[in-house]
Amino acid sequence: MLSFGFMRSTAIRFSPFIINHPSSPSSCFSFSPKKTIAFALRSQMGSFTTLSQSSSSKLLFRQLFEKESSTYTYLLADFSHPDKPALLIDPVDKNVDRDLSLVRELGLKLIYAMNTHVHADHITGTGLIKGKVTGVKSVISRASGSKADVFVEPGDKISFGNLFLEVRATPGHTAGCVTYVTGDGPDQPHPRMAFTGDALLIRGCGRTDFQGGSSEQLYNSVHSQIFTLPKETLLYPAHDYKGFTVTTVGEEMVYNPRLTKDEETFRSIMQNLNLAYPKMIDVAVPANMVCGLQDLEPKTN
Numbered sequence: 001m002l003s004f005g006f007m008r009s010t011a012i013r014f015s016p017f018i019i020n021h022p023s024s025p026s027s028c029f030s031f032s033p034k035k036t037i038a039f040a041l042r043s044q045m046g047s048f049t050t051l052s053q054s055s056s057s058k059l060l061f062r063q064l065f066e067k068e069s070s071t072y073t074y075l076l077a078d079f080s081h082p083d084k085p086a087l088l089i090d091p092v093d094k095n096v097d098r099d100l101s102l103v104r105e106l107g108l109k110l111i112y113a114m115n116t117h118v119h120a121d122h123i124t125g126t127g128l129i130k131g132k133v134t135g136v137k138s139v140i141s142r143a144s145g146s147k148a149d150v151f152v153e154p155g156d157k158i159s160f161g162n163l164f165l166e167v168r169a170t171p172g173h174t175a176g177c178v179t180y181v182t183g184d185g186p187d188q189p190h191p192r193m194a195f196t197g198d199a200l201l202i203r204g205c206g207r208t209d210f211q212g213g214s215s216e217q218l219y220n221s222v223h224s225q226i227f228t229l230p231k232e233t234l235l236y237p238a239h240d241y242k243g244f245t246v247t248t249v250g251e252e253m254v255y256n257p258r259l260t261k262d263e264e265t266f267r268s269i270m271q272n273l274n275l276a277y278p279k280m281i282d283v284a285v286p287a288n289m290v291c292g293l294q295d296l297e298p299k300t301n
C-alpha cells in the first residue's frame, strides 16, 4: 500500500456544505449542519456555490463542467489546512485556465492533477496544468499504461492536507479505470464521496466496447468496489449527458437500469448500446497516454 504524505488529524471534522449546480437546480442538496456559519461564493464561470461551514469543517468541493464533452472536473481542497492543498480530478484541456483561476482566486495550493482513466472523448488538462503551476504532480493508475508523475494502485491513499482519497480499481470501461473515494474515518468527509470516472454514470455506466473494455469486468468492479460502499456515499461521475450532477450508492443499486440487472442481461445491454465512437478518440487517446502533452513529445522520425 502506498501513501502520499498521509497525515491525520482527529481534532478536525468535516463540515456540511450545500451545492447548487446551475444546470440542474433540482440537484441542490444539503448536509444538516450542527453549528454553521453560512457564506456564499460566486465563481467566475457562473456557477453559484453556497458553502456552510462549521468550526470543524475542512473540505472545499466544486463540481466543474466542460460542455462539449459533458465532462465533470472536480476540485477538492483541505480548506482548514494552512496551505489549503488542493487537487483536480479529470481536468479538461479547454478549461485549464478557468480551473486554475478558480484555484488562485480561492487561495488554494494545487498539488495533484489526477485522471480516473485514459479518456477517449477529450484531452486531459493535466499536462497543461503541470506547465502552468510549478510543483503539481500528475496522477493516474499504473494499470492505465499512461505517462504521469505518480502511478496509483488499488488501496493507495492520496493525501491533501489532513484529507485523503482512497484508490479503488474499477476496470471495464478501460482496463486502468479507477475510482477515487474520500477517506473512511471520523476526520474525513461524511457521507463519503466517490469519483467514479466512467465506471459508473448516473443511471448508466461507461461503454465497454474499446480500449480494453470488458462488460464482465465493469459489472464485477462496480458491484465489488462501488456498491459495497455505504449506501449514502455520494457518487460523482466523469460525465453526465442529461443534466444530472450527483447520485448515491443506494440510489444506483435500486434505479441503475444496467447495473441492477443480472450479469448476463448486463452483458447483452452493453453489447447492444450501438453508440457511435467518440468523435475525438483518435486524437484524445494518444494525447492522454502522454498526459495530454503530445505536442511536446520528441518525434521518432
Ligand SMILES: N[C@@H](CCC(=O)N[C@@H](CSS)C(=O)NCC(=O)O)C(=O)O
Pocket (backbone or CB within 6 Å): 069, 119, 120, 121, 173, 198, 204, 205, 206, 207, 208, 239, 273, 275, 276, 277, 278, 279, 280
Ligand atoms: N458522443 C460523445 C461520446 C459519448 C460516449 O461514448 N461516452 C462514453 C464516455 S466518454 S468515452 C460512454 O461511456 N458513454 C456511455 C453511455 O451510455 O452513454 C463523443 O463523441 O465524444
